[in-house]
Structures are given as structure tokens and as C-alpha cells.
Amino acid sequence: MTDNPQPFDLTRRLTAEALGTAFLLAAVVGSGIMGERLAGGNVAIALLANTAATGAILAVLILVFGAVSGAHFNPAVTLAFTLRGELPWREAACYMTVQVAGALLGVIAAHLMFGEPALSLSATVRDGPAQWLAEFIATFGLLATILGCLRSRPEAVPYAVGLFISAGYWFTSSTSFANPAVTLARSFTDTFTGIRLDHAPAFIIAELAGAVAATLVLGWLWRNRN
DSSP states (O other): OSSSOOSOHHHHHHOOOOOHHHHHHHHHHHHHHHHHHHTTTTTHHHHHHHHHHHHHHHHHHHHHHHHHHHHSSSSSHHHHHHHHHSOOHHHHHHHHEEEEEEEHHHHHHHHTTTOEEEEEOOOOOOSSSHHHHHHHHHHHHHHHHHHHHHHHOGGGGHHHHHHHHHHHHHHHHHHOOOOHHHHHHHHTTTTOOOGGGGGGGHHHHHHHHHHHHHHHHHHHHHTTOO
């Protein structure tokens, strides 16, 4: 993720956001399907495969699209940059719209690659205060990673984000969705990475709350720094 890039017009930036989010979901869902098929019932092995693919693709996508759109691929990230005054609200709404659309396209692509129905409602239960807290913490940590690296080591953002999400798969009870577009899209995959559609709103609320909290806390932390 980078600060609001100016050289590219909105159409190109939105295209980059859609493509990046689509590839992210194709990797998340596709690696989940592949991992589950090859793991022989070992959920830990399937999750490890899913983790590795997700962390790797995040680093790649941020490197590829960061200079065009900022490589948000996440409405929570877009919200944070908008609250910081680095993206107009009108453009933020456009970013969020194409992120959700790209995420759904990525799920469809993953399903079709593995011979699954294009879309299918998930039956996977992911609910309760523990998982909502996990999503708040995961999203807070993701935004802290992005904003902190942008402040001190901007070249490290792609790798730091990939590493944080990889870690989050294992230290959070929710497996660190940390992304409202990802959460919504994963409601339409009845595979290893899915979440029931009626459980998604609580995840999304927790994610947005985590993003707002991180923006406020990190902004306060650095306010008087010279």
C-alpha cells in the first residue's frame, strides 16, 4: 500500500484495485480448495497451504499494483486512507465498489479452475465474540503494519503485509480475514475458506472498527513526531 498516488487517472486506479482484489481472492479460495484436496483430511496442512499462498500473493500484488492505485484491495484500508485525508470520499466509494466486485470475480475464477459451481453459499460457521474480537485485532494489526511501514520503511510494506496476514492465519481464531471485501466474497464459496453469509456482517463491522481504531491510535502515536 502506498499513499494516494496521483499520476494515474481514476479509471486505471479502479482497474488495478479490481484486478488485484480478484487475484487475491483467486489465491485465497483456490489455495484453500487445493490444500483441502491434497491434505487428506489434515486441516492444519490445508491451512498451512492456504496461509503460504495468501501471504505470497499479497506481497506480489502490492508490488505490482502499488504504484498505480496504492494497492488497497480492502475497504478497511481504503477507509483508513480516507479518514487520513489521503483519498476523497467519492473515490473511496468507487474503490470499495470495485474491490467487492473484484473479490467476487476472484471467487468465481477459483471455482471454475477447480470445476466447482461458479458461486455457492458457504455453510462454514464462523461466529461469536471470540472471532469478532479476532477480526478487530487482525484488522487493527494490518493497518498498524501498513501505516507504520509507510512512516518508516515504505519499501517493506509488501513483505510486511504478507507476513502479518500469514501470521494472522495462525494467531487469530478467525484466521485473519481482516478485509470486508474478502469476507463478503468468501460467503459465496462453500469450500475450505468460506463463511456463512449471515455471519459475515459481524466480521465486517469488527474489521471496520479495527481499521478506524488503528487510524486513530497510530495518528495519535505520531502526531508530535518531528
